[in-house]
Amino acid sequence: MINDAMREMVVDTAGLATWESICEGAGLSPSVRFASDETFPDSVTYDLVASASKVLDAPAAALLENFGAYWFGFSMRSGYGDLYGAAGANLLAFLQQLDAMHARLALAMPEFEAPSFRVSDVDEEGLKLHYHSKRPGLHPFVKGLVVALGDHFGQPVTMTLIQSRDEGASHEVFALKFATGVNQ
């Protein structure tokens, strides 16, 4: 599903020929499709991102951040929009139930390896978001997605990575600042 969203984003924004070059660079057939009920090794996704970074001449982190924002719209359109409505009235409530939401998705998808999120240090202006995952290097995706979620809830946020596995920490921590207050 993730790879299919990436395909849709590239085809929409850069055209089919660009997507085909990216596939070639990742050692995949240009006509490859990713059925949502099939599971693909993580290496396919990492190879696609690395190839896209070369073909589009853009840093992988920037592509992942854009992709995070795109993923929000893609999952809304792909029949998961109800999850966003049902899952909390504001960004704080939504983030607090993100693990439960992925756990529900895991029931339907085989071999799902969910990330885990925890909220701490909530005050009037912001909070800390802890991100645990078996997969390295995807924190820019989380950033793009959470910023898009904030816009969806009418709660624009700025997000700073304050701790990362890239620097040897056990997991990533983001500081979120809310323009309009956490409980609006």
Ligand code: HEM
């Ligand atoms: C309805 C919306 C959503 C759907 C359908 C969805 C579905 C998925 C799927 C299918 C995967 C791949 C897991 C695997 O193959 O093992 C995934 C991974 C992931 N999801 Fe979600 N997700 C949704 C919302 C969110 C939101 C709101 C966040 C917020 C940050 C999020 C963060 C992530 C991250 C960071 C990963 C990467 C995997 C990792 O770090 O190990 N997802 N999600």
